[in-house]
Amino acid sequence: MGKVVEIFGVVAIFVSFFLLEANAEVVTNNTKKKSCDLFEGSWIFDNSYPLYNSTACPFIRKEFDCIKYGKPNLEYLKYRWQPKDCVLPRFDGKNFLRRFRGKKIMYIGDSLSLNNFESFLCLLHVAVPKAKFKQEIKKQTVTVTFEDYGVEVILFHSNYLVDIEVQPNVGRVLKLNSMKYGRIWKNADVLIFNTWLWYLRSDSKQPWDFVENNGTISKDMDRVAAFRVGLNTWAKWVDTDVDTKKTKVYFQGVAAMHYHGSEWGEPKVKNCFNETTPVKGSTYPSGLAIPVNIVKQVLRKMSKPVYLLDITKLTQLRKDGHPSIYNGLHGFDCTHWCIGGVPDTWNQILYASLFPSSLKHSM
Ligand SMILES: *[C@@H]1O[C@H](CO)[C@@H](O)[C@H](O)[C@H]1NC(C)=O
Ligand SMILES: *[C@@H]1O[C@H](CO)[C@@H](O)[C@H](O)[C@H]1NC(C)=O
Ligand SMILES: *[C@@H]1O[C@H](CO)[C@@H](O)[C@H](O)[C@H]1NC(C)=O
Numbered sequence: 001m002g003k004v005v006e007i008f009g010v011v012a013i014f015v016s017f018f019l020l021e022a023n024a025e026v027v028t029n030n031t032k033k034k035s036c037d038l039f040e041g042s043w044i045f046d047n048s049y050p051l052y053n054s055t056a057c058p059f060i061r062k063e064f065d066c067i068k069y070g071k072p073n074l075e076y077l078k079y080r081w082q083p084k085d086c087v088l089p090r091f092d093g094k095n096f097l098r099r100f101r102g103k104k105i106m107y108i109g110d111s112l113s114l115n116n117f118e119s120f121l122c123l124l125h126v127a128v129p130k131a132k133f134k135q136e137i138k139k140q141t142v143t144v145t146f147e148d149y150g151v152e153v154i155l156f157h158s159n160y161l162v163d164i165e166v167q168p169n170v171g172r173v174l175k176l177n178s179m180k181y182g183r184i185w186k187n188a189d190v191l192i193f194n195t196w197l198w199y200l201r202s203d204s205k206q207p208w209d210f211v212e213n214n215g216t217i218s219k220d221m222d223r224v225a226a227f228r229v230g231l232n233t234w235a236k237w238v239d240t241d242v243d244t245k246k247t248k249v250y251f252q253g254v255a256a257m258h259y260h261g262s263e264w265g266e267p268k269v270k271n272c273f274n275e276t277t278p279v280k281g282s283t284y285p286s287g288l289a290i291p292v293n294i295v296k297q298v299l300r301k302m303s304k305p306v307y308l309l310d311i312t313k314l315t316q317l318r319k320d321g322h323p324s325i326y327n328g329l330h331g332f333d334c335t336h337w338c339i340g341g342v343p344d345t346w347n348q349i350l351y352a353s354l355f356p357s358s359l360k361h362s363m
């Protein structure tokens with residue numbers, strides 16, 4: 001099926017991913033706390049969805065604007081994520097803006113961070129459609145300020161989180177032990193990181209010529225090993241440099257792609273083009289993949305609290321939620337997600353974790 005879309009150059013690569021778990025505490029009454037795994041559950045048809053009309057959201061780029069580009073079946077907008085033991089609160093944008101007055105929330109990573117960031121902006125905008133906002137685009141950042149609240153929502157584009165620098169007489173070097181923008185990031189109040197896909201790119205798709213690891217520069221190295229080193233550099237930075245009393249840190253887990261029907265029990269299917277419903281139930285047939293376990297291992301060893309937005313499983317079940325050909329780049333995209341759509345759920349989970357008292361037990 002010909003072309004594959006690239007946004008910030010993230011290619012649709014053919015790997016399958018798996019899930020991790022993380023818990024949220026649910027306050028059922030003043031004394032008792034029950035645990036609810038927000039990432040175990042299923043997708044339920046709910047006619048009150050979507051949470052906003054994407055036509056009215058001014059933040060959606062052509063990559064993700066599936067309705068504008070003619071996605072024929074809009075049922076993908078109608079599914080609500082139902083965790084097993086609790087109910088996700090609806091995203092209350094006004095409450096968020098009031099509680100985050102004067103604060104900064106920053107998404108840092110590749111085009112899946114962009115995907116998440118735009119969903120978040122739409123969720124805020126629909127709550128205060130008349131509120132003034134200002135948008136500023138600089139080299140690596142997009143900043144949207146909701147001026148009545150002084151809330152800044154920032155996208156910081158960084159494909160690897162670690163640095164790429166041009167070294168004279170050498171070329172572009174991916175520096176796995178260096179993360180110079182941390183000094184900017186740590187000033188925000190909420191940080192949501194993501195990286196992985198770019199570590200797999202090679203040849204002309206790769207934006208560096210050499211890789212530096214532990215003081216040694218070489219032409220290349222095992223990419224999974226490079227991802228682990230890069231992620232450890234990030235983890236060490238959080239542990240030493242981020243004041244997590246002031247700044248909440250999230251890691252946006254690996255989102256699933258849908259190019260192999262065998263993963264969901266339809267071996268003849270090669271992409272998401274004909275998919276109009278989620279996988280039923282709460283299990284996804286395909287096996288474990290590497291990056292998810294690496295993320296889990298690295299996060300477990302950290303000393304500071306970091307919340308894993310463990311979206312792998314819930315995205316695996318959503319083969320219907322991708323732009324497919326219905327995007328403004330004229331490619332085939334089963335890697336990113338339509339907006340509105342699945343990323344709205346990632347932000348509902350973010351919201352629930354920022355405001356835990358908004359979670360209700362479903363018993
Ligand atoms: C809270 O605890 C009290 C006393 O144990 C119990 O009677 C009540 O049903 C609980 N409320 C909820 C919402 O679970
Ligand atoms: C969304 O908004 C557009 C433009 O305001 C309108 O034409 C359309 O009917 C709306 N769609 C829904 C489902 O409300
Ligand atoms: C880095 O290099 C030093 C000296 O060359 C070596 O002793 C050390 O084990 C290396 N560390 C890692 C993590 O590879």
Ligand SMILES: *[C@@H]1O[C@H](CO)[C@@H](O)[C@H](O)[C@H]1NC(C)=O
Binds near residue numbers: 273274
């Ligand atoms: C979608 O389904 C139709 C009808 O079954 C089939 O002819 C077509 O090849 C499928 N398209 C893709 C891209 O899989």
